[in-house]
Amino acid sequence: QVQLQESGPGLVKPSETLSLTCTVSGSISGHYWSWIRQPPGKGLEWIGYIYYSGSTNYNPSLKSRVTISVDTSKNQFSLKLSSVTAADTAVYYCARRPSGSYGQVDYWGQGTLVTVSS
């Protein structure tokens, strides 16, 4: 059973960088690892994903501000979102997309609320 757990600050000041880490129980190898967010009371937005080997794919709407990285030795992957504003306030989920799949997300973290406020 794969488990994912997000960690990081719950409060970030405007213009600063949001940083989150997702720790995966089980092997991180062989799969794609995603970040997805959900503003309070709203729908889901795909941020991007990283393959365990390090190749990335980002949402163009966020691409200039997003970096996703992976540390296979720690079974972790991370999200950095720079120059945040109140519009980046959301629950951030880390998730797994199995390799060789139809692109579905089969395991999700519980989510972590990040509030952007001074």
Added chain:
Amino acid sequence: DIQMTQSPSSLSASVGDRVTVTCRASQSISSYLNWYQQKPGKAPNLLIYAASSLQSGVPSRFSGSGSGTDFTLTISSLQPEDFATYYCQQSYSTPRTFGQGTKVEIK
């Protein structure tokens, strides 16, 4: 970006009812369509992938159909634990996009 449009945005139904939610893509996505269920305060849960394949552990009352641009999620007999919000998602191309959600409420 591929736009995903769900209908209805919300519906009221009773336990035992047959419920249908539709999802339309702005261009053909073949069968690259997934359905998720989300309960308040929880992460989404994968129900259906590849338009019609039931995820392991998901009750058989859930089913999916469609291809191209038009898709359907059906709950054959609504149970109390099925009251939730349902999202479709296309995985045909990036950026991945979701429908706006359909909230299924108790009648």
